[in-house]
Amino acid sequence: MPEPTSQYPPVPPDDLQRTLTISQPDKDQTLPHIGLVGDTYTITVSGNDTNGRFCVVDMHIPPGGGPPPHRHDFEETFxxxxxxMEATFRGNxxxxxAGDTINIPANAPHRFHNIxxxxxxxxCICSPAGQEEFFQQVGIPVATRTTAPPKLDKQQQQEFMEKAKALAPKYRTELLREA
Incomplete structure (x- = not known):
């Protein structure tokens, strides 16, 4: 092991207050399953589990599903x-x-859509964490990882959009118009 130097400080000691996180999204009924924009998002690792460094969300996207165009001030890897699915990144x-990984740089306009x-x-891995809190604030709790959220009528859709637009800046997110 190299000697610590001012150029390479030593690795900090183990934080014994932090614990191992094991997530079983198809079995663990205590995990939050969130219905949002017709999709179902299960928070498998929250910022509370990672000291705010990142979160992991297991996403179930039905045919035709996926969020509208948006951008945010954090990295997102799928x-x-x-x-x-179709991924749109800066209009392309x-x-x-299955098997592919994509990384969306912070602040870049994007969307994904199940065609x-x-x-x-x-x-979905977001770094730093926080996006999972946005999902919990605007989404609707559902029973399982694959439970579809309830269909929203026109009034409920309008209320959802108003709430999402109001909360988005708090979570460093900007909702964009459809192209």
Whole structure:
């Protein structure tokens, strides 16, 4: 092991107050499952688990699903586990398939959309954490990782959008118009 120097300070000691996190999104009924924009997001690792460094969200996106265009001041990485989706990054569209990983740099306009006839499952890692709190503030709790959120009528959709727009700046997010 190299000697600590001013150029390379020593690694800090282990923080014994922090614990191992094991998440089982299909079994653990205590995990938050959030219905949002027709999708279901399960928070598997929160910022509370990582000292705010990152969060992990297991996303179930039905055919036609996915959030509208947006951007935010944090990094976002998607690992596609099942299915195929369209990712739009700064206006350019790409097809992403199971096994692919994409990273969205902070502040870049983007969206993802399930254009297939089957559900898509992906892991979303946000760094630093905080996006999971936004999802919990604006979404609707649902029973499981694959439970569809309730359909919103026109009035409920308008109320949802007003709430999302009001909270977005707090979570360093900007909702963009459809192109």
């Amino acid at each position: 690992i596609l586990l099942e299915g195929e 569209k790409s097809i992403v398939r 297939s006839s089957r559900p898509v499952r992906l892991l």
